[in-house]
Amino acid sequence: MKYMKHKIALLADVHGNTSALKAVIEDSVKESVTDYWFLGDLIMPGPGANDLFEIVDSIKVATYVKGNWEDSFLDVLNKEIDFDNATDIYVSRLVQYQCENLDENYINLIKNLPLHLTKQVNNLSISISHNLQNKNYGGDLWPTNHQKNFDQLFEHDYDIAIYAHTHHQLLRYSSNDQLIINPGTIGQPFCRWDKLRSDLRAQYAILEIDETGIAEVRFKKISYDVEKELKNAISNKLPYIDLYREMLETGKTHTHDMELLQKLNNRFNYKDEIINFFEKNYWGVEEIK
Secondary structure, X not given: OOOOOEEEEEEOOOOOOHHHHHHHHHHHHXXXXXXXXXXXXXXXXXXXXXXXXXXXXXXXXXXXXXXXXXXXXXHHHOOOOOOOOHHHHHHHHHHHHHHHHOOHHHHHHHHOOOOEEEEEEOOEEEEEEOOEOOEOOOOOOOOOOOHHHHHHHHOOOOOEEEXXXXXXXXXXXXOOOOEEEEEOOOOOOOOOOHHHOOOOOEEEEEEEEOOOOEEEEEEEEEOOOHHHHHHHHHHOOOOOHHXXXXXXXXXXXXXXXXXXXXXXXHHHOHHHHHHHHHHHHHOOOHHHO
């Protein structure tokens, strides 16, 4: 049997950052990539909406699994939120922004995304998920966790497991020497170590598989115009713009900073906005007033 050569771009965690995604795609074209796999978290908290899905369509992404932010989007649509929780209001207001900008066909696409996919490339079986195959959230696969956590990716006999979610590029092995790859994050890099924290370039990885096997795994970091991305967010009236600015400039996020989010929610009346939006567009929510 003759096998084709595949040069696969592994993309993940764009988080609404259109400028970073465009820069990565431009680089991937120069690299003569043949396939694109997306590992989830395309939207939020950045301003990207239809434009992100149009980019994904243009490069003919063959694989797209659901990230935890896609699930958060769906939770809000299903009104599975606590209106007294500052983080839930934060996410809900970002979902409102998306609903005001996203075409319905892209909303339906999100609703139908799988948690996990298996791909056969030449003679290799590859698991693709945002985090664990049955759980796209949580800290199970943080890079410094125990080996047993990573072995969970191989309850079936995959040759390679690819995941995202932690926003850290990673290559390691299972206890049985199966390969594990994390391509990092396109739109939201961060690092806990001081001297590495200032590198906020967009991250992705290239997996090359030829007739013999894994020919190359290469991690890349791509510069992009941060100022342009910020201007795009401002011009599109992105909620929580100061938090997005801080994230772009420092990598720091405040998704679970209840005290800060509560202050912003109160200042901008975001809870009332969410209630009014639900009443007007989706559901009657008088009971939460």
